[in-house]
Amino acid sequence: MKKILLVVLLFAFIPSLSIAQNDKKKVISTIDSKQNQYTTIAKQLWEKPELGYLEENSSALLQKELEKEGFKIEKGVANIPTAFTATYGSGTPVIGILGEFDALPGMSQAAEPFKKARVVDAPGQACGHHLFGTGSMAAAIAVKDWLKTSGKSGTIRFYGTPAEEGGSGKVYMVRAGLFNDIDAIVSWHPGDENTSNPGTNLATISGKFRFKGSSSHAAAAPELGRSALDGVEGMNDLVNMLREHTTESTRIHYVITKGGDAPNIVPEEAEVYYVVRNANRDEVRAVWNRVVKAAEGSAMGTETTMTYEIIGGTYERLPNKALATLMHANMTLVGGVDYTREELAFAKEIQKTLGAPEPIESAKIIKPMVFTYGKASADTGDVSWNAPTAAVRTATWVPGTPPHSWQAVAAGGTGIGFKGMLVAAKTLALTAIDIYKSPKILDGVRAEFNERRGPDFKYEALLGDRKPALDYRK
Ligand SMILES: [Zn+2]
Numbered sequence: 365m366k367k368i369l370l371v372v373l374l375f376a377f378i379p380s381l382s383i384a385q386n387d388k389k390k391v392i393s394t395i396d397s398k399q400n401q402y403t404t405i406a407k408q409l410w411e412k413p414e415l416g417y418l419e420e421n422s423s424a425l426l427q428k429e430l431e432k433e434g435f436k437i438e439k440g441v442a443n444i445p446t447a448f449t450a451t452y453g454s455g456t457p458v459i460g461i462l463g464e465f466d467a468l469p470g471m472s473q474a475a476e477p478f479k480k481a482r483v484v485d486a487p488g489q490a491c492g493h494h495l496f497g498t499g500s501m502a503a504a505i506a507v508k509d510w511l512k513t514s515g516k517s518g519t520i521r522f523y524g525t526p527a528e529e530g531g532s533g534k535v536y537m538v539r540a541g542l543f544n545d546i547d548a549i550v551s552w553h554p555g556d557e558n559t560s561n562p563g564t565n566l567a568t569i570s571g572k573f574r575f576k577g578s579s580s581h582a583a584a585a586p587e588l589g590r591s592a593l594d595g596v597e598g599m600n601d602l603v604n605m606l607r608e609h610t611t612e613s614t615r616i617h618y619v620i621t622k623g624g625d626a627p628n629i630v631p632e633e634a635e636v637y638y639v640v641r642n643a644n645r646d647e648v649r650a651v652w653n654r655v656v657k658a659a660e661g662s663a664m665g666t667e668t669t670m671t672y673e674i675i676g677g678t679y680e681r682l683p684n685k686a687l688a689t690l691m692h693a694n695m696t697l698v699g700g701v702d703y704t705r706e707e708l709a710f711a712k713e714i715q716k717t718l719g720a721p722e723p724i725e726s727a728k729i730i731k732p733m734v735f736t737y738g739k740a741s742a743d744t745g746d747v748s749w750n751a752p753t754a755a756v757r758t759a760t761w762v763p764g765t766p767p768h769s770w771q772a773v774a775a776g777g778t779g780i781g782f783k784g785m786l787v788a789a790k791t792l793a794l795t796a797i798d799i800y801k802s803p804k805i806l807d808g809v810r811a812e813f814n815e816r817r818g819p820d821f822k823y824e825a826l827l828g829d830r831k832p833a834l835d836y837r838k
Contacts, residue, residue: 384801388697391797392790395506402502402789403782405429409494410777413467413487415837416527419446422465422494423524426450426501430522433505442540444832447533448524449542452508455517457547457803459507459796460751462744463500464493464528469837473770475777477713488773491529492554495760495776499552499785503792510797518800521546525743527836530570532676534743536832538750539825546751547806548687550795551744552788554776555757556765557726558700560692560791562683562754563736566613567645567745569652569826570676572621572637573599573659577668579632589630590667593623596634598662599670603638603655610651613643615739637675641741645679645826675833677826679745682816683735686808687754687795692733694794700728701759701783710778714762714771721764727784750823752813756791760784 395402409422423439423446431437435450471488472481482488489495504522511518523542527533537543575595580588600618607616617639624631638655642648656672663670703711703724711724747753760781765771775781799805 388794388797391506391510391793392698394509395502395786395790395793398502399786402498402786406494406498406782406785407777409465409498410489413472413489413494414465415469415487416466416529416531416533417444417446417832417834418837419465419526422497423448423526426463426465426497426524430501430504433508435504435508435522441542442536442832444526444533444536444834446524446526447537450504450522450524451519452504453511453519455519457799457806458519458521458545459799460521460523460543460546460549461500461504461792461796462523462525462534462549462551462747463497464525465497466493466527466529466531468529468768471768471770471773473773475774477710477774479770489776490768490770490773492760492767492772492776492781493528495554495781495785496552497524499789500792502786502789503796506789506793507796510793511800514800516800520796528743530676531833531836532678532743532827533832535678535746535825535827538746538823543747543750548799548809549747549751549753550687550691550792551753551755552792553755553757554760554772554781554784556759556761556763557722558695558730558756558758558787560688560695560754560756561734561736562685562688563681563738564643564683565681565738565745566615566641566643566741567648567680567826568639568641568676568678568741569648569674570637570639571672571674572635573670573672575634575663575668575670577630577632577666580630582628582630586630591630592634592668593631594666595662595668595670596620596623596636598666599636599659602658602661606654606658611642611647614647614651615641616651616655643680643737648826674827674830675836678741678743679749679826681738681742681745682748682753682813684752684754684809684812686812687752688733690798690805691754691756691791691795692730694798695756695787695791696730697794698787698790700730701780701787702728704779707778707780711762711780714775715764717771718764721762724763726763727759746825749817749821752809756788758784758787758791
């Protein structure tokens with residue numbers, strides 16, 4: 365009896381399943397039909413890489429395209445000139461799609477399988493954000509097209525999010541309440557494999573410590589000088605001892621950004637730039653406060669003065685397994701990246717420069733879902749605590765390529781990068797459409813979000829109430 369019922373149910377289900385699949389195939393083919401257009405835009409962003417908060421050209425390009433497609437643009441949001449939102453549709457569910465576009469300093473690289481700057485000392489898209497922004501935009505447009513023809517209720521909002529690399533751009537957008545009405549965020553990031561892993565990463569606070577002493581002739585009147593560089597070095601010594609007495613996931617990094625001009629002048633000014641990370645943001649705050657104490661102690665001992673400025677601060681990511689599972693199913697339907705013969709030759713050359721890479725064929729497959737504990741940090745963390753968020757990675761780079769490498773910039777300027785970008789665009793669009801079709805999906809997503817976040821959660825940005833550090837790359 366049970367068996368018969370199962371068979372009947374199965375048959376009743378199959379036609380609706382295939383209608384759903386056909387609908388999805390249509391969405392996939394509309395994105396494919398605009399492949400050239402999206403490749404051109406991504407290429408333009410790749411050819412003119414812009415640093416955090418200075419992405420005028422990239423931001424304007426994406427805005428122009430979205431406006432042409434009928435999105436309502438709000439520019440300069442959160443007091444950031446290059447931040448914007450582009451909204452289409454009305455009513456609920458409200459789904460957000462994130463789009464980054466900033467590049468990294470000194471990473472210029474040609475689309476060649478060997479190290480060669482396109483423009484010496486210029487920035488480069490070493491984290492693939494030109495693909496990130498354009499692919500997300502392509503997804504938003506496909507969702508808009510679907511909303512238009514389906515007549516379903518729903519709003520799609522693209523977030524143009526500047527300065528991910530050290531600028532904490534999204535934090536200011538969260539702080540401004542721009543995510544308050546969002547039911548779910550579907551996002552992605554370029555990578556060297558296709559995954560939809562729920563997981564966490566590290567929260568972070570970064571800042572610059574500035575010491576001031578008094579200069580004098582280093583040989584003729586050293587007793588009159590008080591070295592600001594001594595202040596920095598004393599601080600670093602104390603922090604390097606502190607390092608031993610922190611919890612497991614703690615990471616502390618620093619660079620001396622100013623150390624004096626000549627050895628025969630006692631340095632009057634010195635500056636050191638710190639980053640503290642931990643899997644738990646409260647622990648980050650605690651360690652940061654101890655780093656500040658080290659700076660104060662050193663200033664006292666070296667008879668210098670010290671001030672500090674917090675530059676960035678981001679939450680650890682809050683995973684959402686329910687949303688990640690839905691993304692995984694859609695990415696499996698879309699499939700991975702197939703190389704042409706030329707791309708295969710390019711990939712083989714690139715792999716010769718990498719340690720022990722995964723086989724090139726792995727770009728084709730979608731990896732099984734696993735929970736991950738990442739060691740990096742991103743301003744998406746703050747978004748994930750304010751709206752349920754899931755992000756996939758797609759193989760826009762040759763397998764084995766790390767982010768922030770010349771190999772990443774190189775592949776990002778070829779068909780390999782553009783194909784990976786379209787895998788993401790399709791996955792995001794299909795996931796959003798699933799939610800509009802069955803808003804009930806959100807019940808599980810929201811329940812998990814509430815449970816992981818806890819009942820007493822109150823958002824407080826780790827960078828406090830400072831204004832966007834618009835000049836941090838100037
Ligand atoms: Zn990135």
